[in-house]
Amino acid sequence: MAVELKAPALREYPVVPALQSDAMKDVVSYVANEKIQEAIGFPGKLDEGWQERAISKMGDLLGKYRSLRVFMDACVHCGACTDKCHYFIGTQDPKNMPVARQDLMRSVYRRYFTTAGKLFPRLVGARDLTRGVLDDWFRYYHQCSECRRCSVFCPYGIDTAEITMAGREILDAVGYGQKYSNEIIGKVHRIGNNLGLPGPALRDTLLGLEEDVKDETGVDVRYPLDEKGADVLLVTPSADFFAEPHVDSLIGYGKVFHAAGISWTLSSYSSEAGNFGMFIGNYEQLRKIAMRIREAALELGVKRIVVGECGHAWRVAYSFWNTLVGIGAGGKDPFAIELQRQLDPRHKQPTHICELTWDLIERGALRFDKDANDHRTITFHDSCNVARGSRMGDAPGGQFEIPRNIIRAVANKFVEMSPEVTRERTFCCGGGGGLLTDELLDLRIKGALPRMESLKQVVDNHGVNFMATICAICKAQFTKVLPYYGFKMSMVGGVHQLVSTAIRLGDSH
Ligand code: SF4
Ligand code: SF4
Numbered sequence: 001m002a003v004e005l006k007a008p009a010l011r012e013y014p015v016v017p018a019l020q021s022d023a024m025k026d027v028v029s030y031v032a033n034e035k036i037q038e039a040i041g042f043p044g045k046l047d048e049g050w051q052e053r054a055i056s057k058m059g060d061l062l063g064k065y066r067s068l069r070v071f072m073d074a075c076v077h078c079g080a081c082t083d084k085c086h087y088f089i090g091t092q093d094p095k096n097m098p099v100a101r102q103d104l105m106r107s108v109y110r111r112y113f114t115t116a117g118k119l120f121p122r123l124v125g126a127r128d129l130t131r132g133v134l135d136d137w138f139r140y141y142h143q144c145s146e147c148r149r150c151s152v153f154c155p156y157g158i159d160t161a162e163i164t165m166a167g168r169e170i171l172d173a174v175g176y177g178q179k180y181s182n183e184i185i186g187k188v189h190r191i192g193n194n195l196g197l198p199g200p201a202l203r204d205t206l207l208g209l210e211e212d213v214k215d216e217t218g219v220d221v222r223y224p225l226d227e228k229g230a231d232v233l234l235v236t237p238s239a240d241f242f243a244e245p246h247v248d249s250l251i252g253y254g255k256v257f258h259a260a261g262i263s264w265t266l267s268s269y270s271s272e273a274g275n276f277g278m279f280i281g282n283y284e285q286l287r288k289i290a291m292r293i294r295e296a297a298l299e300l301g302v303k304r305i306v307v308g309e310c311g312h313a314w315r316v317a318y319s320f321w322n323t324l325v326g327i328g329a330g331g332k333d334p335f336a337i338e339l340q341r342q343l344d345p346r347h348k349q350p351t352h353i354c355e356l357t358w359d360l361i362e363r364g365a366l367r368f369d370k371d372a373n374d375h376r377t378i379t380f381h382d383s384c385n386v387a388r389g390s391r392m393g394d395a396p397g398g399q400f401e402i403p404r405n406i407i408r409a410v411a412n413k414f415v416e417m418s419p420e421v422t423r424e425r426t427f428c429c430g431g432g433g434g435l436l437t438d439e440l441l442d443l444r445i446k447g448a449l450p451r452m453e454s455l456k457q458v459v460d461n462h463g464v465n466f467m468a469t470i471c472a473i474c475k476a477q478f479t480k481v482l483p484y485y486g487f488k489m490s491m492v493g494g495v496h497q498l499v500s501t502a503i504r505l506g507d508s509h
Contacts, residue, residue, distance in 0.1 A: 236308025
C-alpha cells in the first residue's frame with residue numbers, strides 16, 4: 001500500500017530541529033541497473049574487489065582535486081553548518097547535517113590516507129569502508145542537492161557539494177550508480193536531451209508554439225530549429241519544450257528575440273542545456289554532454305550562445321564551458337580555436353538569457369505594458385546554482401540583481417523574501433542535484449520546508465501569489481511540492497513568463 005506523504009508543519013519561528021536518528025534511512029534512490037551503467041561507460045554492478053577499487057578511486061580524486069584533501073583535513077567540527085541544510089531542517093536526520101555528510105567520507109579518508117587512522121583508527125574516528133558504509137554513502141550522498149548553502153556558513157569554506165560529487169563519482173566507479181541521473185545522461189548521449197525528445201517531435205512542438213503565440217498576439221513570432229546562419233544558438237532545458245510552467249518562459253525568449261530583431265535558433269542535436277555530468281561529479285560525462293553544444297554551434301555557424309532558464313546549466317556554462325570545451329576563452333584544441341574565431345567577441349560567451357534581456361531593456365530596445373502583470377504580486381526565489389555557483393553581468397552580485405531588475409521592469413508589484421534566505425543565503429528548492437525523482441518525493445517535500453516557510457511569510461504579509469525563478473528544476477520541484485504546503489502549483493513560474501506577459505510586440509526600437 002502506498003504511504004501517504006505529508007509535509008512537515010510550517011513553523012512561525014524556525015528553530016534548530018530535534019534530532020531523529022535514521023529518520024531518512026529508508027528513503028533511497030533507485031540503483032542504476034547494468035544496462036544503464038554500462039551505456040555510459042561505468043561498471044555494471046558492484047563486483048568482487050569493489051572495496052580496493054573504491055579506495056583507489058578515492059586516492060585518484062584526492063590527488064586530482066587538492067580542495068577535496070583540504071576539505072577532508074580542515075574541518076574543526078565547530079558546528080556552524082549543522083542547521084544550514086534544508087534536508088536536515090526538513091528531515092531531522094542527523095546524517096543530513098552537512099558535517100555528518102562529510103564525515104561519511106572523512107572517516108574512510110582517515111582510515112586509508114592518514115597515518116593516525118592507519119595505526120589508531122578508533123582514536124581518530126577512522127572506519128573501514130564496509131558494505132554498510134558504502135550503502136550509507138549511496139543513501140546520504142543522494143540526499144544532498146549540492147546546493148553549497150552550508151559552505152557559505154563554514155568558516156573554512158568547506159564545500160560539502162564537492163564531497164558529495166566525489167562520493168557519487170566513487171560510487172559510479174564501483175558500479176553503484178544512481179538510476180535517475182545515469183539514465184538521463186544516457187538519453188542525452190543517444191538523443192540530445194534529458195527527456196529523450198526526438199528531433200521531429202521537437203519540431204512539431206515548436207510549430208505548435210508559433211500557432212499558439214499567433215492566436216494570442218496576432219504576431220508571427222518564430223521558434224526556429226536547426227537554422228544555419230542564425231546569430232544566436234539558444235540552449236535551454238528540454239523541460240521548456242513542453243512542461244508547465246517552463247514553456248511559458250520559452251515563449252517569452254522567442255518574443256524577446258522577435259521584438260529585438262535578433263535571428264536565433266534552437267538545435268535538435270543539442271536540445272538540452274542541463275548537464276547531469278556535474279551532479280555525478282564526473283568530468284568526462286560533463287565534457288561529453290557540453291561538447292554537443294560546441295558541435296551544434298560550429299555546425300550552425302552562430303555568433304553567440306545563449307543559455308535559457310536553468311540553474312545548474314548556467315553554473316556549468318559560466319564556470320566550466322571555457323576550459324571544458326572552449327566556449328569562452330580557454331579551449332586550446334583546433335575546434336575550440338575555430339569556435340572562438342566564429343563567435344562574436346563583442347558579446348559575453350556564453351550569455352544568460354537574463355543578461356541578454358536586461359541589456360536590451362537598458363538600451364531601450366524592448367517595450368512593456370507592466371500593468372499586464374498586475375494580477376501578480378511577485379517574489380523571487382534565487383536558485384542555488386545561479387546564486388552560489390555563477391555570476392551574471394559585469395558587477396559582483398549581478399546574478400542577484402539582473403533577474404530582479406527584469407522583474408521590476410515588467411511588473412509593478414515585487415516583494416522580497418527575508419534577506420536571511422535569499423541571494424547567497426538562498427535555500428535550495430529541495431529537488432536539485434539529481435534528486436528530482438519520484439522515489440525521493442518524501443525527501444523533496446521535507447527539503448522544501450525552509451523555502452515554503454519564507455514564502456508563507458510574504459504570502460501572509462504582502463499577498464504574494466507568484467514566485468518567479470530561473471531554474472527548470474526549481475519550477476518542476478515547486479510545482480510538485482507546493483500543494484503539500486497548501487499553495488497552488490500555478491504560483492511558480494519563470495522570469496521570462498513575466499516578460500512574455502508584459503512585452504509589447506511590434507512596438508520595439
Ligand atoms: S544539500 Fe546543500 S546545504 Fe545540504 S549538505 Fe548538500 S550542499 Fe550542504
Ligand atoms: S562549519 Fe565547516 S568547520 Fe565547522 S563543522 Fe561545518 S564543515 Fe566543519
